[in-house]
Amino acid sequence: MAGAQPIEYSQAGPEVRAVFDDIKHTRNIPDVNNFWKVIANHPPTLKRTWESLKGIMAPGALDPLVKEMLYLAVSIAQSCDYCIASHTAAAKKRGMTDEMLGELLAVVGMASETNRLATGWRVPVDEALR
C-alpha cells in the first residue's frame, strides 16, 4: 500500500498535460516536480491548485522573492518537509542568498518562541491592538 504514484507527462490525459505545460512554460523549466505529478492523481485539485498558486505568487504589492520566503516560513512552522525542500530551492532561484536564509530561519525560530511565550503566559491583547 504505497502512497500515490507520480503521473508522468507521457501517461497523462489532456487536462493534466495542459496544466503541466502551463507550469513548465510559466516557470521555464523542462519538467514539473513531484508535487504536481502526484496531485495529478486528482485532476481538479491539480488545476485549481496551479491556478491559485500562479495568481497568488505573481508579482504584486509584494515581490515574488518575498512571497517565496513567506511560503517557506509557513512550511517550516507547519513541518512540511517536502515544502521546505521545494520552497528553499524556489527562493534560492529567485535570489535568496545563504545569509538571507540564515536570517529567515532566525526570524522563524524567534517567532515560534515568542508565539509560545505569549500564549503560555496568557498575555492580554493591549487596548491599542484590539
Place this chain on the structure above:
Amino acid sequence: MAGAQPIEYSQAGPEVRAVFDDIKHTRNIPDVNNFWKVIANHPPTLKRTWESLKGIMAPGALDPLVKEMLYLAVSIAQSCDYCIASHTAAAKKRGMTDEMLGELLAVVGMASETNRLATGWRVPVDEALR
C-alpha cells in the same frame, strides 16, 4: 486564578526597568506593550527575549519590514492571537500597506493548503531537492 499580571514600570525592579528603557529607546515608543510587561514576571526571560529579538530583527541581509512579515506569517500558522495583533501593527508601522497584507495572507493561506496536500498525498522528495 487569573493569568500573570502585567508589571508596570513603576512597580518594576532595576533589571526590568533597564530592559523596558532599552525597548522604548530602540523603538522610540512611550511605553512597552503587554507582552513585555507580562514576561517581566520572569526577568531572565524578559532580558534574553529582548536581546535575541533586538539582534534578529535588526536590518541585515533582509530588511526589517520583510522580517516583520515573516514573523506575522509564522504567528498565523501557529495561531498566536496576541502575536498576530502585535505583529500586524508592527508591520504596518514599518510600511506594510493593506494591499501587502492582503497578499501576505493569501500566500500564508496557499502555503497552508499545499503543505497539507504534499503531506496528505505523501509526495516523495524529488532527487534534485534532496
Place this chain on the structure above:
Amino acid sequence: MAGAQPIEYSQAGPEVRAVFDDIKHTRNIPDVNNFWKVIANHPPTLKRTWESLKGIMAPGALDPLVKEMLYLAVSIAQSCDYCIASHTAAAKKRGMTDEMLGELLAVVGMASETNRLATGWRVPVDEALR
C-alpha cells in the same frame, strides 16, 4: 540510541498478547502493525489505547468509513507520517476509493487555507455563531 524496538508476539508477555489477540480477532488480520508493537513497550498505554480506539471507531451515529476519513484528516493536519500511511490504508480497506481520497485531500487543503485566512484576518465570530 535507536527508537524503541517493536515487540513481537513471541517476545510478549501475557498482558500484551491478550491485546494483540483482540486486535487481530477484531480486525481479522494475521498480525498487528508496528504502531501496536512499539507502544507495547509500555503495556498500560497499549491496553488503554486499544480499548479506547475499539470503542470510538465502532459503528455508531457515524459509520466506520467516515470515522477513518476523519482520523486521516486530523493526521494530515498534524503531520503524522506514520498515521497518514496507516489510516489511508485503513480507509481504503473500508471502501475509500481514489476519487474519495482525492476529494478528502482537497477538503483538508481548503480547510487548512481558510483556517489561516480566518485567523490571519482576525475575523470576529458572528453573533449568530456564538
Place this chain on the structure above:
Amino acid sequence: MAGAQPIEYSQAGPEVRAVFDDIKHTRNIPDVNNFWKVIANHPPTLKRTWESLKGIMAPGALDPLVKEMLYLAVSIAQSCDYCIASHTAAAKKRGMTDEMLGELLAVVGMASETNRLATGWRVPVDEALR
C-alpha cells in the same frame, strides 16, 4: 489598530457584490457571514476562495455532510476558533446530530492522541504501508 473591518454589501464594489450574491444564492441565505465580509478587504482573495470552496464542497464522491465534518475536524486540529464555530453550524444545517458531533469529536481527540504516540515513540512505517 483594530483588525480589518467587515465590508457590508451596501459599501461593496461590484466585484465583491457579485461574489456575495453568488454565496447567498448558492446557499439560500439572506446575508454572508463575517468571514466573507472580512476577506472582502482583498477582493482577489474573496473571489478565489469562494470559487475554490464552492467547487470543493459540492456533492461528489463524498457527500456534502461528510465534507463539512472533515472541514470541522481539520479546523479543530488547527485551533481555528472562528472556523470551528462556523463549520459546526454548517454541519448541523446539513444534518449532523448531537450524537454525530459527539462521535466526531471523540475521533478527533483519539486521532490527536495516537498521532503524538506514533511520533513520540518514533514508530517505523511498516513495509506493507510504504
Place this chain on the structure above:
Amino acid sequence: MAGAQPIEYSQAGPEVRAVFDDIKHTRNIPDVNNFWKVIANHPPTLKRTWESLKGIMAPGALDPLVKEMLYLAVSIAQSCDYCIASHTAAAKKRGMTDEMLGELLAVVGMASETNRLATGWRVPVDEALR
C-alpha cells in the same frame, strides 16, 4: 448557534453523575470544572476521558507535578487556551511556584524555537541517534 452547554449535576443522568462524583472524590473538590460539564454532552466521551486521565495522571515513575507540567507544555505548544488556564491552575495546586512556571515557559519557548531551526535547516539525524 452557541457552543454546547455545560451540564450541571442537577440536570445530569446517573451515568454522568457517577463520573462527576468520582472526579470530585478523587480530587477532593466541590464541583467539576466546565471541561467535564461540557463533554458530559457525550457521556461515553466523559467516562472514557476521565478514566484514561485518572490512570495516566496518577503517581508512577513520574510524579504528579511533573505530569501536570508536561500537560501544560503540550497545551501551550498546541494553543489550547482552555487547557493552558486549567493546567496552569492544576500545576500550581500541586506545588508549581512562579519561578518554576517561568522556567517551564522558557523551556517551552526554547524548544519551539529549536524545533523550527532543526526542521527549517533540514538537519540530518546523527548516526548515533537513529
Place this chain on the structure above:
Amino acid sequence: MAGAQPIEYSQAGPEVRAVFDDIKHTRNIPDVNNFWKVIANHPPTLKRTWESLKGIMAPGALDPLVKEMLYLAVSIAQSCDYCIASHTAAAKKRGMTDEMLGELLAVVGMASETNRLATGWRVPVDEALR
C-alpha cells in the same frame, strides 16, 4: 539542491569553534551533534541559540531532567523528528528510564486528546480560571 551541509570543527572559523568548544566542555562530550554543525552555517544563530539554551537548561527551580522532558514533550507536539531523537537521548542520559518515557508519552498523548476536545467542544473558561 541538498539541505545545508554540517560544518565540521576542522572547517570552522574561530567564532564557530569557540561555541563548539563551549558545548563540548559544558556537556563533556567529544563532538557536537548535527544540529550545531548545521546551524553553524549562520554563526550568529549558533552563538545565540547555544547561549540561550545553556542558560535555560541549567539547574534552577526545575531540575535538568524535568527540563529535558518538557523539551521532548514540546518537540513531539510540534512533530520535530530531529528534536525527538536528540532530546529522547538527552533525557535518557540525565536519568529518564523506559518507564518514565512510557509515562511521558502517555501524558503527551492524553494532553493532545483533551486539547482537541476542549477546543472542539468550545468549552468556556471557568470564572475561577480567568
